[in-house]
């Protein structure tokens with residue numbers, strides 16, 4: 084049998100091919116050599132499509148394994164911020180805090196936004212901020228959409244922030260923590276300085292894809308090989324002249 088050039092992760096797949104080869108050769112030993120030789124030639128031809136199908140299946144599985152091992156999936160996570168009050172200083176109890184499930188150990192690549200903010204006079208748009216990061220509260224990044232606007236009132240902001248160089252990721256719980264706060268507190272504690280009137284924040288994250296467990300993969304391959312081997316033996320039996 085032709086040996087396929089397998090990658091290092093495909094030794095189980097190669098074993099599955101060897102198993103199939105053993106099944107195909109094992110039924111030719113009944114003593115009637117001459118007739119069997121001719122029949123084996125016919126059977127060799129009849130087994131070829133099954134063998135080719137198995138080879139393709141194993142190749143597909145090996146390709147899937149390769150993708151799974153190296154796989155990472157870029158996913159946008161949109162957060163509607165409509166109606167969030169901009170309350171107190173960062174870390175104060177009165178602030179709005181959200182936890183968004185973005186997938187275990189997901190890496191944060193980019194933040195884009197299209198939002199409308201309102202700062203209640205005398206509070207300023209430049210004071211409204213969002214801090215985000217892992218649920219542990221470590222490595223928080225503070226983002227101020229209206230950073231240059233030292234004025235009160237309403238304004239719309241759109242933009243994009245590349246987070247790629249920061250190496251930000253969430254922990255095993257998959258939770259991205261968002262805290263909305265003020266850089267300067269104008270009103271009494273518990274009285275909002277402003278409001279996120281509407282719009283969406285979109286976090287572009289990369290999630291690691293699941294890699295199949297070696298044990299379950301070996302079982303799948305053994306099952307695949309057994310099915311293909313059985314098919315070849317049945318085909319031989321159905322072609323026996325006696």
Ligand SMILES: [Ca+2]
Nearest residue numbers: 206267269276
């Ligand atoms: Ca303020």
